[in-house]
Amino acid sequence: QLQLVDxxxxxxxxxxxxxxxxxxxxxxxxTSAWGWFRQPPGKDREFVGAMNWNGDSxxxxxxxxxxxxxxxxxxxxxxxxxxxxxxxxxxAIYYCAAHAIDSWDNVESWRYWGQGTQxxxxx
Numbered sequence: 001q002l003q004l005v006d007x008x009x010x011x012x013x014x015x016x017x018x019x020x021x022x023x024x025x026x027x028x029x030x031t032s033a034w035g036w037f038r039q040p041p042g043k044d045r046e047f048v049g050a051m052n053w054n055g056d057s058x059x060x061x062x063x064x065x066x067x068x069x070x071x072x073x074x075x076x077x078x079x080x081x082x083x084x085x086x087x088x089x090x091x092a093i094y095y096c097a098a099h100a101i102d103s104w105d106n107v108e109s110w111r112y113w114g115q116g117t118q119x120x121x122x123x
Contacts, residue, residue, distance in 0.1 A: 009117030022096030038092035
């Protein structure tokens with residue numbers, strides 16, 4: 001089993017930067033990949049970015065590529081999403097996910113989820 005706790009969400013202005021954190025506990029060593037999704041108000045949950053188990057491969061959605069970065073600490077207990085040059089359309093609840101069994105950009109592929117953290121970007 002794996003437990004994920006998301007944190008770091010705030011209200012900030014357009015153009016700002018933010019770091020979101022995903023604290024992992026349990027069987028972190030058996031995780032195939034780590035990912036982030038977001039769910040804007042009234043919309044479906046969508047893929048943001050993900051990396052494989054050792055961090056040497058990553059993929060991002062076109063809407064965040066070049067602005068967001070997924071990373072992890074050396075102890076594998078924390079996965080971080082760095083958000084830069086934020087836009088109002090980035091406002092959403094952001095969710096950490098772990099252990100994908102299929103395509104990273106498919107919500108159904110991920111086995112474990114954090115509870116979500118709210119990011120609001122004002123114009």
